[in-house]
Amino acid sequence: MTGLHGAEIVRGPAFAEGWEGAGGGRQGAARLNSAARRGVATHRLRIERTRKLCRVRAKRDDAEQVPAYGAGGLLTLLRRLRKNEGEARILVLGLDNAGKTTILKKLSEEDITTITPTQGFNIKSLVHDGFKLNVWDIGGQRSIRPYWRNYFGQTDALVYVIDSADRKRLEESGDELVQLLEEDKMNGVPLLVLANKQDLINATPATEIAENLNLYTIRDRPWQIQPCSAKNGDGLEDGMGWLVKQVNG
Numbered sequence: 001m002t003g004l005h006g007a008e009i010v011r012g013p014a015f016a017e018g019w020e021g022a023g024g025g026r027q028g029a030a031r032l033n034s035a036a037r038r039g040v041a042t043h044r045l046r047i048e049r050t051r052k053l054c055r056v057r058a059k060r061d062d063a064e065q066v067p068a069y070g071a072g073g074l075l076t077l078l079r080r081l082r083k084n085e086g087e088a089r090i091l092v093l094g095l096d097n098a099g100k101t102t103i104l105k106k107l108s109e110e111d112i113t114t115i116t117p118t119q120g121f122n123i124k125s126l127v128h129d130g131f132k133l134n135v136w137d138i139g140g141q142r143s144i145r146p147y148w149r150n151y152f153g154q155t156d157a158l159v160y161v162i163d164s165a166d167r168k169r170l171e172e173s174g175d176e177l178v179q180l181l182e183e184d185k186m187n188g189v190p191l192l193v194l195a196n197k198q199d200l201i202n203a204t205p206a207t208e209i210a211e212n213l214n215l216y217t218i219r220d221r222p223w224q225i226q227p228c229s230a231k232n233g234d235g236l237e238d239g240m241g242w243l244v245k246q247v248n249g
């Protein structure tokens with residue numbers, strides 16, 4: 001006796017029981033044949049479902065294994081899009097009392113006689129040579145620093161401000177900078193170090209700060225250290241000019 005596609009059906013004990021249970025004869029054969037068709041149809045449906053599931057899983061795995069542009073590539077793409085639009089996102093970080101907010105106010109030609117510590121963040125838009133800089137100034141208190149990483153995404157350039165007159169905290173400032181540069185989202189982001197408060201007599205020279213912070217060992221990004229004074233504005237325009245060239249290059 002043959003079944004589907006001419007395959008021979010072996011009459012084993014199960015077949016005999018099915019034959020007898022179906023009543024034997026032509027009617028029994030019809031019942032068995034109908035049951036066989038239903039069984040084959042069910043089997044084919046299961047196979048098709050399995051194939052679809054495999055295709056879905058394969059697509060999902062491909063999406064996970066080949067992310068669009070890669071983690072760093074996507075950030076690079078977003079940076080280029082903003083460059084084409086003539087704007088960039090700048091992140092300003094540094095220890096508390098380094099002068100970050102004062103620098104931004106000076107660049108914005110605002111009054112700097114009264115400055116209060118930044119407890120959260122400030123956002124300012126600056127225009128330099130027709131290029132718009134959206135600047136995020138984040139507080140530098142020790143309790144706030146763990147939250148810096150929440151602002152790393154889509155950053156086009158990092159401005160790191162140092163209090164040149166506070167020699168005791170240079171090492172602490174350097175340690176924080178090292179951690180920043182090791183973050184994946186900050187990979188390759190241009191770095192501008194502003195050695196602030198150069199107008200003070202006890203200020204550490206920018207070259208010495210660069211050595212203390214091991215800036216000369218940085219090879220994965222363009223960087224620049226700029227001596228400056230938030231009080232009288234010296235060096236700020238030069239530093240921002242370099243920054244614009246990097247993000248608009």
